[in-house]
Amino acid sequence: MTKHALSTRLWHWLNVICVVTLFMSGLTISNAHRYLYWGDWGFSPSMAWYAVPRFPNWMTIPGRYNLAVARDWHILMAWPFAVGLLFMWVAMLANRHFQRDITTTRDEWRPKAIWKDIVEHLKLNFEHAGGKYNFLQKLAYGTVLGVFLPMMIFTGISISPGMEPSFGWLVDLLGGRQSARSLHFIFAWLLFAFFVVHLVLVLLSGPIGQIRSMITGGKTHEA
Secondary structure, three states: OOOOOHHHHHHHHHHHHHHHHHHHHHHHHHHHOOEEOOOOOOOOHHHOOEEOOOOOHHHOOOOOOOHHHHHHHHHHHHHHHHHHHHHHHHHHHHOOHHHHHHOOOOHHHOHHHHHHHHHHHHOOOOOOOOOOOOHHHHHHHHHHHHHHHHHHHHHHHHHOOOOHHHHHHHHHHOOOHHHHHHHHHHHHHHHHHHHHHHHHHHHHOOHHHHHHHHHHOOOOOOO
16 A cells, blocks of 8 residues: 555645645734633633734735635635545544554553654654654654644634524533633644644655655655
């Protein structure tokens, strides 16, 4: 079988487009009101737990302040982002990619094994595991797929205008609309941090081969 299944490759590149567009349009939306609150409501700087920096136009979509256009881009990319994640989970469970390659074992959680994995990463040895991914890769991918990306969807639904009547229970579960907005901001930047680390590791481990594998599927290997 190929290193990366067709479903994984399709989702990977679709997700890159969606996440980049969502993030950059989200920065424009953030510029409209830069204060974050906890609970159901908040409107003044004195009530905020954090004041978000104002982002320059070169970081945003569109490349100028236009809240309406930014929201259009955000909504446009939100649907393929959500449907794509659902597709990826169905595919991973159907082809056993999640169970085979991403699920961690009890032995991998032993402190000694974790430390060894960290040391190998510091040596830039990313192929030291017996399977497709090492422990830190499994932990990172599992957290992103199982926590970060779903939370972006759930918090996004909770703060979307007009969605609260149907998803009031979700808003309550997240601690209120303003709490959902704060969590949306936090998970967006956690995804950004993962993206930066992921990009650096790709560059360190041979970007041409990595990108080729994610386009063609890569060399075959034994499961």
